[in-house]
Every structure is written in structure tokens, then in C-alpha cells.
Amino acid sequence: MTGFVDVKSMTQWIQREGVEKIISGMMDYLERDYERWQRFDKIPRVASHTPLGVIELMPTSDGEEYAFKYVNGHPSNPARGFQTVAAFGMLADVDNGYPTFLAEMTLLTALRTAATSGMVARHLARKDSTVMGMIGAGSQSEFQALGMRAALGIEDIRIYDIDPAAVDKFVRNVEPLGFRVHRAASVADAVAGADVITTCTADKAQNTILSTEHVAPGVHLNAVGGDCPGKTELEAAILDKADVFVEFPEQTRIEGEIQQMPADFPVIEMWEVIAGKREGRTSAEQITLFDSVGFAINDFAALRYLRDSVAGSDLETHLDLVADPDDPKDLFSLIPTFAPLL
């Protein structure tokens, strides 16, 4: 039987454990997987683009477990009452190829994206960071706030979104959690004095959400929204001013902010920083930029963290997903009509 966590169990798990505890635990799983990055089977995600959005499959394997995520990205969905991003994912045993665990991943993706941002910020942001400027108050925004608090202790947030109702929602959700929120009147107001800037908008277009004058020396820029061909958020000049860190260059060059740059634009792979092979932040004035697009190994870590956390609890149910005849060569025996009448 295949373990299963549905939406209801996922919300109960988050309620019981708490978002920040989950993000902290997931950051540890992520770091361990980034340290052994070279063991993984890695390909850019497999995307099917349509006029309204994209549907993607994101597989990876460490040689013992295989994971993949199904995820869509449809910027026009909220206007029609749907989530921009919905996802589910699976773990399988590489030795026999059987699926072992299936889970909703809309919520889990929000957690793992925040955990990835947090893990990276732990290595790249200045240790004395106290203020985050945020552009975008959509579904990912509260998770990003909690991720940065888990990673850096940040509780002061300056947020801007073109949709004031989305900002209302953000304030309503995070103020009770102890955050101090400044409702910024503009992008410039949101980033004023920020130590960390997070951009997380959904529009599938080459936008300039952030310009070079918005990025002061010493800032860590957590660029989450540009994650698709033709979808960027930053003025290209920012990329020239910053040291750019990425997950998997083969995918980021297609999907990330660096799709604006030449194919040989220099980047540092985050796993190299975490494994101690390259330096992360080297000075208080350096601008560090995490060109985050979301990679399959992030989902691999998140799924394993969830699976390990719910194992043996009432949160995990089971699906009858794999036909299992007594004689493995006799699949036909599962069809009762055709058994000989004895």
C-alpha cells in the first residue's frame, strides 16, 4: 500500500507541528540533500506550456529513493477562483520502482519554497538582518515571512502589492503571529532600509518589479517569482551588480532571472556553498541574489521530511495503488471473471 497525505491531513499536520518548526526541520533536510547534491539524478523540469499557464513534472533520485512533483502555474487562476499553483508529489523505492508515498503538495510547496529561501538566506544574508522588504502578497507571502523568521529572526516586514486586498490579507494573517508590518506605498517604500528583499509575484511576463536603484549595498535579494521562461521580475542591471546563486544552472538559465543574461553569465551553485566548496557572502557590502526557481531536490527533501514526520501517525492513510498478484507473472489472476470455474 502507498502512504497518502491528503489536503485535510496536511493542514492538520501543519496545525500540530507549526509552520516555523516545519520550515526549520525542512531546512535541515534540504541542507543535507544539498551537501550530497552530486549523488542525485538531475534534469530540468519537464514543462508543458499552454496559453493560460504551464504544467510541470519535476523528478529526481538519489539512487535509493525517487521523487517527483506534479505542479501547475496559472497566473490567471485567482481571478477565476483557483489557486495559481496546485501540486502533488510522490516518493518511490528505486530498487523495485514501487510508489511508497503520495501527498498533496500545494501547501507543502509553499512550505518548501519558504524553507529553501530560508536555508539560502541563512548562508547569504547578513547575520544582523532585521528588516525584510517584500514585493507580492500572494499565497506564498506568509510562508516567506515565517521562513525568514525561522532562518534569521526577522520580524519587521515592509510589504507592497498592486492589490491592496492582498496586503490586507497578509497583514491579517501575520500580525497575530508577532510580525510588525509596514504597508508600503510603493516598491521604493517597501525596500527602504531592507536587509533582505523578497520578490514573489505571479505575472507571467518580463516585468521590472525591482530596478537597480532599489537594491542597496549589503542586501540579500531573494527572487522567488521569476520561475518560468518569459517570467522575470528584476531589471537585468541588478544581476550585474550582484553575486548570483542558483539551484540547478541547467534549469535556472531557462527559467530564472538569468534567462535575461548570456548563456555564460557567471553563477554560483548553492550546493557548492553548503558543501563548503565555494564562499557565500564575503563582505557586508556585497549584494547577494538567490535566483530561486524551485528544483526537484527541494521537493525530494520536503516529501521525505513530511513522510518521516507523519510515519505511523493517524495523518497518513493508505492508497491501494499497486496491483499485487500472488504470482508476480500472473497479473491476469487479479481479474476474477476470467479465473477458471473449478
Next chain:
Amino acid sequence: MTGFVDVKSMTQWIQREGVEKIISGMMDYLERDYERWQRFDKIPRVASHTPLGVIELMPTSDGEEYAFKYVNGHPSNPARGFQTVAAFGMLADVDNGYPTFLAEMTLLTALRTAATSGMVARHLARKDSTVMGMIGAGSQSEFQALGMRAALGIEDIRIYDIDPAAVDKFVRNVEPLGFRVHRAASVADAVAGADVITTCTADKAQNTILSTEHVAPGVHLNAVGGDCPGKTELEAAILDKADVFVEFPEQTRIEGEIQQMPADFPVIEMWEVIAGKREGRTSAEQITLFDSVGFAINDFAALRYLRDSVAGSDLETHLDLVADPDDPKDLFSLIPTFAPLL
């Protein structure tokens, strides 16, 4: 909610409908999708190879619906008590990216592989075919027999397998269904006088299950087993004697029997035959060869046939797989702990 058919529901569906009725219905769905082949988004399947086998994702879309299948292939599985192939698959709505239907596909893959073989044989085998030679008596064998009966009315089968217990199982399963089975002593004995030859073995190696002297003029060769890089069943000389028909050349050249041949080896795409753009069989002496590897559009058709057949019945349950907050920008609202205490 996402519709769901688990293993138990799948076996009940097959029991209620009957294998041959399902295969016949699926052949019609397959033909309609092959006729509109050019509308589909097509890529070779995405494979993760390991020493013990392969795990694959097979996505496709017609612009309205998206489908993918997860499937493994582990030839050493039966010796360890597992199925060689286990699978599940999904349909999604392209407009919003939401998964609509999930199903076990171990049994469904067996049905769709037989339906594909049958659909192709209907176009390529001689109309007066009455005898099938079969090499391989594994999990797929009974389904192939029923597929060829549905397509061509064949009831005389000559079967050979290196494992006599597998042949026993095959005879036990299909004789009660009205087939006349000859237990062949060798490959040569199995193919003697055959109008259709089906090869369906699991060993992941460059084998010569069938040599050129085994293939008489007028035969239709249904080569099912060679479906992976490094996994072939036919002597290369057979390919030179035959007209070779394939599903999706970009995938078949990697995985099929034609991986043994130069990159420009001439093939005919089955969709062209079904859409009336190319001829299938042109003479009673021609040797036709279907180099079957299994393509995503076959699974797309099978999943849609299943979904349409079980819709509204007790065979379809539902999974809570997509988080669905009232305000689509307020995913965070699904986590009850963090709602403000009013």
C-alpha cells in the same frame, strides 16, 4: 476533488465490462487520438535509469487535457515477488492545471498495451490471420491474446517461454476463455505457421529472441518487449526485411528495436497510417513490424476511456488532493492554528 480508481475498483471494472469489450473500446479511443496526433504536445518519456531498472514519466497533452503516467520497469522484480511493471497515472485540466482523475495503471497499462497492439494489427496484419505465435508468457501475455482476438478474431496460439511455469499459467488463464493453445518446444516451433508473431519478454539486454529465419513472408510482427535503451528482442536483419511502423520516432529510436539501426533508418509513423496519409500493409507477402515501445498518447487514451466509463459509478471514489481556500490568494487561511483568535 480528484476522481480516483484504485486497484480494487480497477479489477471490478474489468470484471463488469470484460477485457475484450474494454480493449475494443480502448482501440476506438486510440484511433481517434492517433487521427489527431499532430494536436498533441509530444516528448520522449523521461527516464531515470538505475542498475535494477528504470522509472519513467510519460506526459502528453491535446491542449485541453493533460495526462501523465508514472511507470517502472524492473526485470528482476518477479524473482523478488514484485511486478516487473507497476504504474499509475493522472488526467488534468489544461485550463487551470488542476488534477481531475487519478488511477492505478498496472492493469490499465496491460490493457492499453494490448489495445495498442490490437489497433495496429487491425491495420497491418493480414485480414485472414488465424494463428499467433507468442514468445514470452509473462504478465502481458494473456492481455495480448485477448487484444488480438478483439482485433482479428485469433484463437489459435502457439506460445514459448524459457519458464515452463509461466506457460502453465498462460494456458490455465486463457484456455477457459476459448483459446486453443499449443505449448511450443522452441521459438521456431512457436512461430511455425503463425500469421502474427508477438514478442514480449522482459530481460533488459540486447537479446536475439527472434532471428530472421523465424519470420516468414506475410507475417505481422508485434514486437512489444524491446522498450528501453539496451533492451531489444530481434535480430537486426529482421528490421531490414520488414516495413517498420512506430508510435513516436523520437522515442522509438532511443528505446525500440530500431535502436540497433542507423539514425536515418526509415520508419512509418502509425498515426500517418490511421489518418490515411500513408499506406499500411500493401501486399500479402509484406512483412510488417510494429516496433512497440508504448507512448504517452496511448496512456492518454486509456485514462480517458477509463474515466468516461466509470464516471458517476460506484467505481470512482474521490481524493482530496487540491488545496482550495475560499480566497485563492489566501492559501495560509487553510492553516487553522494561525487564524487570529477573534
